[in-house]
Amino acid sequence: xxxxxxxxxxxxxxxxxxxxxxxxxxxxxxxxxxxxxxxxxxxxxxxxxxxxxxxxxxxxxxxxxxxxxxxxxxxxxxxxxxxxxxxxxxxxxxxxxxx
Amino acid sequence: xxxxxxxxxxxxxxxxxxxxxxxxxxxxxxxxxxxxxxxxxxxxxxxxxxxxxxxxxxxxxxxxxxxxxxxxxxxxxxxxxxxxxxxxxxxxxxxxxxxxxxxxxxxxxxxxxxxxxxxxxxxxxxxxxxxxxxxxxxxxxxxxxxxxxxxxxxxxxxxxxxxxxxxxxxxxxxxxxxxxxxxxxxxxxxxxxxxxxxxxxxxxxxxxxxxxxxxxxxxxxxxxxxxxxxxxxxxxxxxxxxxxxxxxxxxxxxxxxxxxxxxxxxxxxxxxxxxxxxxxxxxxxxxxxxxxxxxxxxxxxxxxxxxxxxxxxxxxxxxxxxxxxxxxxxxxxxxxxxxxxxxxxxxxxxxxxxxxxxxxxxxxxxxxxxxxxxxxxxxxxxxxxxxxxxxxxxxxxxxxxxxxxxxxxxxxxxxxxxxxxxxxxxxxxxxxxxxxxxxxxxxxxxxxxxxxxxxxxxxxxxxxxxxxxxxxxxxxxx
Numbered sequence: 001x002x003x004x005x006x007x008x009x010x011x012x013x014x015x016x017x018x019x020x021x022x023x024x025x026x027x028x029x030x031x032x033x034x035x036x037x038x039x040x041x042x043x044x045x046x047x048x049x050x051x052x053x054x055x056x057x058x059x060x061x062x063x064x065x066x067x068x069x070x071x072x073x074x075x076x077x078x079x080x081x082x083x084x085x086x087x088x089x090x091x092x093x094x095x096x097x098x099x
Numbered sequence: 100x101x102x103x104x105x106x107x108x109x110x111x112x113x114x115x116x117x118x119x120x121x122x123x124x125x126x127x128x129x130x131x132x133x134x135x136x137x138x139x140x141x142x143x144x145x146x147x148x149x150x151x152x153x154x155x156x157x158x159x160x161x162x163x164x165x166x167x168x169x170x171x172x173x174x175x176x177x178x179x180x181x182x183x184x185x186x187x188x189x190x191x192x193x194x195x196x197x198x199x200x201x202x203x204x205x206x207x208x209x210x211x212x213x214x215x216x217x218x219x220x221x222x223x224x225x226x227x228x229x230x231x232x233x234x235x236x237x238x239x240x241x242x243x244x245x246x247x248x249x250x251x252x253x254x255x256x257x258x259x260x261x262x263x264x265x266x267x268x269x270x271x272x273x274x275x276x277x278x279x280x281x282x283x284x285x286x287x288x289x290x291x292x293x294x295x296x297x298x299x300x301x302x303x304x305x306x307x308x309x310x311x312x313x314x315x316x317x318x319x320x321x322x323x324x325x326x327x328x329x330x331x332x333x334x335x336x337x338x339x340x341x342x343x344x345x346x347x348x349x350x351x352x353x354x355x356x357x358x359x360x361x362x363x364x365x366x367x368x369x370x371x372x373x374x375x376x377x378x379x380x381x382x383x384x385x386x387x388x389x390x391x392x393x394x395x396x397x398x399x400x401x402x403x404x405x406x407x408x409x410x411x412x413x414x415x416x417x418x419x420x421x422x423x424x425x426x427x428x429x430x431x432x433x434x435x436x437x438x439x440x441x442x443x444x445x446x447x448x449x450x451x452x453x454x455x456x457x458x459x460x461x462x463x464x465x466x467x468x469x470x471x472x473x474x475x476x477x478x479x480x481x482x483x484x485x486x487x488x489x490x491x492x493x494x495x496x497x498x499x500x501x502x503x504x505x506x507x508x509x510x511x512x513x514x515x516x517x518x519x520x521x522x523x524x525x526x527x528x529x530x531x532x533x534x535x536x537x538x539x540x541x542x543x544x545x546x547x548x549x550x551x552x553x554x555x556x557x558x559x560x561x562x563x564x565x566x567x568x569x570x571x572x573x574x575x576x577x
Contacts, residue, residue, distance in 0.1 A: 008458070015416060015461040016423065016438075017454060018446030027458055033517050034459060038405040041475050044482070051477035052484060054308035055294045055533030057340045057558065064337040078201040084430035091425050094437050 002035040003028060102128045102174065103264025107321045110173050110267065114161065121157035121172035125150050125216050128174040132218055132265035139241045141250070141259035143179050145219035146186045150174075153216045160214075168214030170328055175210060176266035178257045179220040180227050181312065182301040183207055186217075190303050191225040191235040191253075194422050194429045194448035204301025205336065206270060206312050206329040213328035218266055221256030225450045226419065227272055227305045229253050230280060230522055233513050234452045241509070244286055244549060248506040251281030254315070258285040261315045268325045269315040274306050275407055276501075276526025278313045279538035283501035283551025286540050286577075288322045288568070289315050293558050294533030295340035297326070298333030306414035307338075309407075309530045319539065319569040323347040326561065342559050350562030355570040356389030358563075361494035365400035366525055371504045373544040378500045381541040381552045384575045385498065385567075395494060397486040400528060402479050407527040408520055409463050409476035416460025419453065455516060480531050487532040487555075496567050497555040499525050501538045505548035525553060535561045539568045540577045 008028045012019045019027065080086040085093075100119055113119050119127075129147055136142045160167040177183060180190045182200040189195045211217065224234035232240040232255025240255040242248040243263035250259040254271030258281035261269050271278040273291040282289025290313045297312045304310060314325035330344045362382065367375065386392055424430035424444030431443035449457070463472035490497060502522060512519045529536035535558070538551035552571070556564040 003462070007462075011458055011462045011465060014465060015457045016420070016441040016445055017449070017457060018439075018442040019454070023451075023454070027455060030455055030516050031459060031462065034408065034520070035462075037517060038409060038472065041402055041405050041409075041472075041479055044399075044402060044479060046475060046478035046482070049478040049481050051474055052481040053477060054338070055484070055558075057295055057342065059341050063341060066334045074201055079426075081201060082198055082428045083426060084424060084428060093425055094434050094440055096437050 002032050100124070100127055102131050105267050106318060107170065107173050107267060107324050111171070114172050121154040121161070121216065122151060124172050125154035125174065128216075128266070129218055132260070135263060135265050138246065139243050139250070139259045139263055140238050141222055141240050141256040141263060141265065142176065142219045143189060143222045143237055143256065144187055146183065146217055149183070149186055150216050150218050153211055157214050157216070168212065169324060170210065171214030173215050174218050174267050175215045176219060176221045176257055176260045176269040177207060177217055178223050178254050178269070178271045180223060180272055180303040181207060181270055182303070183217065183220065186220065188220065188303070189237070190227070191223045191237060192448070192450070192453070193236040195427060196236070197428045202301065205298035205333045207301065209329045210270070215328070221254070221260055221269060223256055224253035225453050226303065226415070227253040227274060227277055228415065228452050228456055230276070230519050231507070231512065232256065232281070233509065234450055236450060239509055242285060242506050244547065245506060248508055248548070249284065251284035251506060253277040255281045257315050258282050258287055258289065261285070261287045261317055267317070268321050270312060270329075271315055272302055273311045273313055273530065274309045274411060275530050276523050278311075278315065279501050279526050279536060279551065279553060280523070282315055282538040284506040284549065286543070286549030287315055287317055288319055288537065288539055289313065290322050290326060290537040291529060291535065292326055292330065292561055293340065293535045295338050296330050296535070296559070296561070298336040298339045300333055300335035304418040306411035307418065308414060309411055311530070319565055319572050320348070320351060322537070323351060323565045340559070345562050347562055347565050350566050351569045353566045355567050358390045358496060358567060359494040360385055360390045360392045361395035361490055361497045362392060363395050363397040363400065363490070363497060363499060365397055366499040369503050370500055374500055374502070374504055374550050377542045377544070377550045378552055381571070381575065382498060384571060388570055388574055393494065395490050395497070397490060397528070399479065399482045399486050403483055403528045403531060404521060404524055406476045406479040406483060407523070407531060408459070409472050410480065412456040412460035413464050413473050414460070416457045416464065419457055422448065452516070483528055484532045487528075487534055491557045495556065495563060499553045499555070501525060501551035501553045505544055505550055529555050534558055535564050537564055537568060539571060541575070542577055
């Protein structure tokens with residue numbers, strides 16, 4: 001067994017996911033099967049291989065930096081237009097600091 | 100006017116000969132698409148106001164004698180993970196059911212600048228995670244060729260509208276085959292360009308090092324035209340490439356005689372016999388065209404699925420962290436504390452596949468596992484990338500099947516995530532290597548199910564890829 005129910009609950013916490021007990025059982029089985037398959041990578045010796053984060057194409061060192069000039073951004077009202085709970089020009093969330 | 104059979108050339112000719120105006124064509128295309136859509140559920144929503152405004156703009160330019168652009172009047176559909184200002188963009192997710200973006204994706208802006216008319220947004224797997232479009236919160240898409248079967252995924256809606264004739268061309272996104280596999284299942288052309296060739300600004304991020312935007316069309320020329328319009332450096336996406344965009348249409352006319360084609364032996368093992376037979380016939384067509392076909396090896400192919408599903412889930416778990424109930428329309432009603440709000444919103448909002456990938460991604464990135472999984476996968480990615488670079492020293496293009504089998508039945512694989520992942524075997528390698536690749540129709544099985552042939556070329560060699568695909572399309576005449 002690659003992963004326990006306890007680990008599944010821990011990882012759900014890392015991912016900020018509320019899962020039902022039923023989901024935990026199903027996910028444990030799914031992840032176990034997938035992780036077992038993924039273990040195949042250990043067949044390869046990669047000690048002298050550089051990791052690759054993404055494919056990079058040739059470009060000058062600072063080519064991706066654009067000129068630092070002001071331009072209009074997203075307005076306050078546009079940014080808040082999709083907010084579940086906007087108020088006074090802000091995104092409102094449950095209280096995090098108790099006085 | 101028969102909008103279902105239109106090509107871009109047909110639209111150009113119709114407008115030039117004044118057989119219809121752009122507004123007339125748009126009205127008819129919208130009417131037809133809305134009438135036909137219940138058969139497939141391929142469009143999620145339409146954007147008539149935006150479409151008609153764009154059509155009026157084309158007609159006005161024509162009236163003034165100005166060039167209305169290479170896609171003038173062409174009815175286009177856009178996958179619902181690509182942002183459209185003022186037009187709902189749901190990503191196939193309950194979480195974004197009411198999300199109206201405040202800006203346009205660069206590809207959308209360029210599409211409209213070229214005169215394209217956006218009819219609406221297409222259905223897809225939630226956040227583009229899936230291979231069948233069954234993971235959409237808004238119901239699955241039916242394959243227009245065989246309604247009891249899936250259209251493939253994740254860009255199943257975009258493939259289906261092009262096959263169904265309810266749009267002339269469409270935009271999709273591809274992270275592990277999400278353009279080519281549905282194109283193959285629906286019998287249309289689908290193109291994943293070189294990584295960085297098309298700006299991803301405004302593409303909802305799934306796995307940033309693998310995400311691409313690309314075209315669907317009913318023929319190679321139309322796909323080339325659409326790519327031409329959207330390709331090129333964009334300062335809003337620092338990963339977009341500086342390489343100049345060549346004229347793809349002119350490269351379509353070149354000869355393919357003498358072109359060196361490699362068939363990787365690892366891609367011809369686990370095929371259904373019919374898929375294998377059709378691809379073999381396709382290869383015979385290439386030989387008749389004078390291509391020099393040789394067997395090659397891409398030795399790390401067997402490790403690609405594992406490599407891909409570590410990298411894409413790791414990146415997805417980070418990218419999807421933003422859907423926390425603060426900014427994007429949906430918040431759980433159970434929000435006693437901030438942590439509850441996050442967890443309940445995400446637990447109630449995400450579908451099963453997104454949860455599975457967030458979990459796998461969070462696991463492979465977590466303390467103690469990072470080196471064993473994520474870093475290991477990044478190293479294996481280097482090996483897969485090198486496989487392709489080595490192969491392209493002796494061949495100009497690589498030809499493979501797109502999928503081991505044709506379109507499967509709705510519900511057939513939905514309860515077996517690993518089997519669903521394994522079906523992506525032939526398409527994920529192109530994304531990992533960042534090379535251009537496409538699916539071109541390669542005949543149908545006895546049951547009438549389309550099979551696609553995949554063509555892969557060197558970085559930025561889309562022109563060569565189109566040339567080979569165009570010659571194949573003409574010679575094979577499916």
